[in-house]
Amino acid sequence: MTDVAWHSVDPAPIVLIHGSEALVAARAVERLRALARQQDPDVSIHEITAEKAVPGALSQVASPSLFGEARLVLVPDLQSAPESLIAEISDYLPAPEAGVSLVLVHRGGARGKKLLDALKKAGVPRVAADPLKRPADKQTFVTAEFIRAGRRIQPDAAAALVDAFGTDLSELAAISRQLLEDTTPEEGEAPEAVTLAQVRELTAGRVETTAFAVADAAIAGREAGALVLLQQAQLAGADPVPLVAAIASKMRSLAKVSAPGASARTLGMPDWMLRNLSREARGWNDRALARAINAVAQADHEVKGAGRDPQWAVQRMITEICRARNGR
Known part of the structure; x- marks a missing residue:
């Protein structure tokens, strides 16, 4: 077969x-x-x-x-x-x-x-026809949805859709259709590839999207910016549990690309994603990564019932990640 x-x-x-x-x-x-x-x-x-x-x-x-x-x-x-x-x-x-x-x-x-x-x-x-679990497979699904409609979507835009809606394949298909409708060109105009900016506009306020923006800022060591983004998410009512889960996913990906011999094939991710994560990983060493991952694990434990103040636990996690990145 x-x-x-x-x-x-x-x-x-x-x-x-x-x-x-x-x-x-x-x-x-x-x-x-x-x-x-x-x-x-x-x-x-x-x-x-x-x-x-x-x-x-x-x-x-x-x-x-x-x-x-x-x-x-x-x-x-x-x-x-x-x-x-x-x-x-x-x-x-x-x-x-x-x-x-x-x-x-x-x-x-x-x-x-x-x-x-x-x-x-x-x-x-x-x-x-097995459940799609790897982000790369879900991104392939999104890309195929656009191809079926005679359209294109940029790789980073497809990744952002998966970040925001990838837990449910039906929801991912539905939001892809919505994005296609929202970006349909006027009659006579040639359709352009859907961009990351258009995806972010559609997914604004989505917990996973906000969390990955917080994670990106923290991984880059931008403590003030990460805390502002976190405060905006918390004021909007974001639940600490999915916030920590999304940030944990980003940290795991960073740790994976930092491993010796890591490649797009062994990690099951597109080449462009590996390049982006590898670029982010250059500012990290093994000790800093271990410190940041421990901070995420501690926050995950606290937001799931072991701590008194879940929001404070998330804030402390972000601070610890930034300080690990900056060697403080």
Whole structure:
């Protein structure tokens, strides 16, 4: 079985989309539908759901046609398919019909494992629709959302969107659509790439966005600026827990790029992000990093119930990070 990225999968006689992330699976299906229509505007599209999977359902739509039209056959819930359909797909696997692309979507679980093993043995292209956890994968998702709409987004702008909304993929997709709508050019004007400034305007007040701005200032040793940004966030009602979590994420990334032999590939981040973090890391040594990370750990402990004043704990953390950076 050949693994293919959801944003680059192409139609094939049989394609398996396997994983629990529904939005990634949906994007892969949308891409296959669009490509099938590009290849043949008259393509016939059929869907066999678990409820409609009567015996012989696959043969009814995949058998050779008198007119030989192209067909895309989608099975959207293979994990719930009746045994009759699973058996029919197993029989179909060795000799797929010409002009037919069969797309199988399996959301996970043990049901249909024998068929999944047979698909793997046959070398069927497989799209892993797994939850996106790495920031780099989420940025790829954002970039693909803009490409689908015929638009572009600058890498740092995509990273900012992930920083602000990356905990929920559906929310990330929704805010990408909102940003596309808000930056639609006037009729006759050529669309430009969405910029970091436009993202920041949209995400103004978002806790994660504010926290990363605080972290950036603290990592640079700008104590006064970091404390002003922190005060603005606190006055706006920002919860100390996600503030500390976002700053902790930034400090962990800084520590990772400071490790010997760190590379974009080993860290799972884009080259440009590695370059930016490496530039920030030049002002740090191992002792200063350890001191700052200890300050973050202490603040995390206190804002989660161990301290009396969570806001003071966050302020002390920022001060300690800045002083570690400046060697004081």
